[in-house]
């Protein structure tokens with residue numbers, strides 16, 4: 316087997332600013348070599364046993380020298396592996412991607428480059444600054460601010476030309492040399508009133524933008540404690556920021572929200588938070604373990620004609636049930652004669668993806684609401700099938716059995732994912748989070764099982780959001796005080812709580 320290397324631009328940081336091709340390379344990699352500026356959440360898209368190698372650079376504090384990085388990449392590829400080298404922004408914009416490519420070529424290793432959105436353009440965009448504009452800038456220059464110490468005059472940079480382009484100048488890696496940069500430009504004739512923006516952690520939820528003028532920018536940066544990674548944008552386009560800023564004005568901008576749901580279920584909450592400008596910090600508490608070789612389920616599917624109702628209570632249940640139909644060489648037509656009920660709109664949507672419109676969807680994502688709707692329509696001649704989690708609450712089955720026959724089949728189990736204790740405690744201790752969300756009772760108990768009862772008080776520092784009354788009660792029983800409970804017991808209900816919290 317021949318190895319191959321993909322040099323992939325990971326974009327400026329916003330999770331969704333990655334190309335489809337880049338994502339594909341992450342998914343098929345055997346080894347991912349990544350650095351500080353590539354969003355770490357991409358690693359979650361990797362194959363189960365993918366190897367991760369961090370070669371991060373925090374400015375001058377290199378974790379691995381470039382030669383060693385090149386060596387690692389080449390060696391892994393020679394072992395026959397698919398290596399994805401994730402680099403912040405675009406691999407060929409000051410990313411030393413060219414050097415990595417040259418070495419691979421020399422060693423006869425196949426490689427491909429996937430361009431990314433460079434921070435020089437995308438970062439300015441998220442700061443509300445268009446890099447060109449008919450009225451203000453007809454060109455732009457992207458310049459390294461990593462000036463060589465050995466040469467005071469920096470002949471590799473033509474300051475005179477830069478100062479007189481009338482285009483937008485964007486310096487990368489320039490924070491440490493800000494004073495030199497601004498004074499060189501002024502010396503070569505650029506107006507000292509030229510607007511300058513310092514954009515740190517661009518496109519991330521911790522993006523910070525400070526504006527100044529060429530004359531004052533150095534002092535401003537010192538006063539504000541500006542640190543890398545920061546873009547220095549110089550030019551009149553900076554003035555458009557007030558009008559064109561769309562990112563920092565998003566409703567959840569700057570809010571850091573811990574999301575405690577099983578990995579398979581958390582994605583909609585996570586993506587909604589980031590779409591609204593917030594920073595979701597995913598903490599998996601439970602994982603779903605499907606019950607394998609489920610003869611009991613197969614038997615009930617064989618007898619499906621005896622049933623009049625099918626109740627699906629979660630996305631997991633929908634997936635497992637329909638996958639089983641498929642495995643048995645059947646499809647949704649076997650359900651033609653039954654009524655299908657979904658708990659919650661998300662579950663209903665999953666059922667719809669499988670080609671069926673749910674007949675009954677309670678307004679709230681709780682068993683009690685489903686029963687309220689069912690109790691008036693169920694007759695004693697009905698027969699109800701509920702394929703669901705092993706550790707689900709008894710309520711629904713107990714209540715329905717008072718009316719008619721009901722059969723519960725266990726199809727999965729939610730088990731604790733306690734591999735993450737240290738990671739979770741680090742997040743709680745770091746103080747970076749503002750909110751924590753609990754979308755079910757079991758996520759509360761599981762979360763506490765993971766961090767340990769002795770650490771519950773760490774939650775007092777956070778605003779705790781609960782999806783509904785039962786989750787709230789479970790939290791209260793554990794001495795966790797709830798900051799807000801969703802009005803509607805859905806993911807959107809929880810998001811509303813955070814959005815309305817000023």
Ligand code: SAH
Pocket residue numbers: 327328352402403404405406407408409410432433434435438486487488489514515516517518519543544545546547
């Ligand atoms: N290949 C990258 C640049 C690598 S050089 C790209 O195309 O974006 C590293 C420098 O890029 C940092 O010092 C900083 O100046 C800039 N940079 C990269 N990502 C950034 C971000 N999200 N916010 C601010 N600056 C960033």
